[in-house]
Amino acid sequence: MDQYYILGRIGEGAHCIIFKAKYVETGDIVALKKVALRRLEDGILNQALREIKALQEIEDNQFVVQLKPVFPHGAGFVLAFEFMLSDLAEVVCHAQRPLAPAQVKSYLQMLLKGVAFCHANNIVHRDLKTANLLINASDQFKIADFGLARVFSPDGSRLYTHQVATRWYRAPELLYGARQYDQGVDLYLGFCDLWAVGCIMGELLNGSPLFPGENDIEQLCCVLHILGTPSPQVWPEITELPDYNKISFKEQAPVPLEEVLSDASLQALDLLAQFLLYPPCQRIAASQAFLYQYFFTAPLPAHPSELPIPQRPGGPAPMAHQGPPHVHDFHVDRPLEELLLDPELIWPFIPEG
Structure with missing residues (x-):
């Protein structure tokens, strides 16, 4: 499904990479948080689902980032958010x-x-x-x-x-x-x-x-x-x-x-x-x-x-990638509803450390 076109990479965490992207249908600029699930026992799945569950519990609010579509991608998940500079x-x-x-x-x-x-x-x-x-x-x-x-x-x-x-x-x-x-x-x-x-x-x-x-x-x-x-x-x-x-x-x-x-x-x-x-x-x-x-x-x-004008380290936002759009498309394989309904995935016991 040709949904998103990657414009650049804007950040990364221990288990995720964040891209700046354009939603092809509307032209809206979004941030895509791709969460890698190398090993389920690492607990990264639970962390991603907690983030989804928490944001789904909150109605739209001007002071809380808005979660847009969520979908699996390869061995991980992609969370789409409104883009913030x-x-x-x-x-x-x-x-x-x-x-x-x-x-x-x-x-x-x-x-x-x-x-x-x-x-x-x-x-x-x-x-x-x-x-x-x-x-x-x-x-x-x-x-x-x-x-x-x-x-x-x-x-x-x-x-x-x-x-x-x-x-x-x-x-x-x-x-x-x-x-x-x-x-x-x-x-x-x-x-x-x-x-x-x-x-x-x-x-x-x-x-x-x-x-x-x-x-x-x-x-x-x-x-x-x-x-x-x-x-x-x-x-x-x-x-x-x-x-x-x-x-x-x-x-x-x-x-x-x-x-x-x-x-x-x-x-x-x-x-x-x-x-x-x-x-x-x-x-x-x-x-x-x-x-x-x-x-x-x-x-x-x-x-x-x-207020001060926000800046990204290293200068202006990344330029759009000029390669073929299909290289970076995210495909929606199946919904997440069945995962979100499982309370054990949302409320796991986290061991010490």
Whole structure:
């Protein structure tokens, strides 16, 4: 089936390649995420299906990337998405440092509205980071990459791996090995997203990651260096985490955030502090955060026309491939409905590590 014409390769991950393509029938530009399934036991199938399931659960929203057709291709799958020019990580990298306060407010407000929408629709992302926040040429902002996302389970009794979220944005309870979420999974899982939002906010204010650890132990050290050593008095649940007694750190007091981010306003730091809290249940909800007074005081969030123009590393977008179109066509062999109906494919137990 001659559906798509490849225009260029725009990125890749550990198990996928992303192409810029044109949908022949309409001329729409899309991003095609081709997921390779070399070995089913690698769990890549489950990750792809989780992303599909999560995005299918969410109605169209201006702050969440839109999933278009999904189809098998060879020994893998292809997910078609609306095309986005760049991501927030590239904006932070290429923009004047730090971003202007009004620009930080604008990006953060859009992020919070997207996260609030996901949580209200029973989806937790679990891998929020600047590289997964996409931006198009009109500065529309979209949360993307739902490969680690979960649809909330009402029984709150599932086991999940603690190795979720890219390390710099990983919540401290995950660094201490939290796996069992039994305190209302629809709330508890979302707390990890909220920590990641705080890390993203800190990165926008700082112009670089707030906690740039190179391994899990160093990641904890980065967090403790700023927030101080957690204690059972401040965080009672910490003693129940699997790795609490395996890791020992020198006692250190927290560093005031105004010393860490000396150019940030007091209102910005006050909101940031509501996310970067050790007890997960005390972190501010996204739906409350985007109504915070911080967003309604001067300078107000910037209009999209006042935001930096996103760039792709290495210059302009790739030129169209001039070879015969059929070389890159994706053929639809069979639908995925029978796979998506199998709950075991959507809710697998993920072993430690």
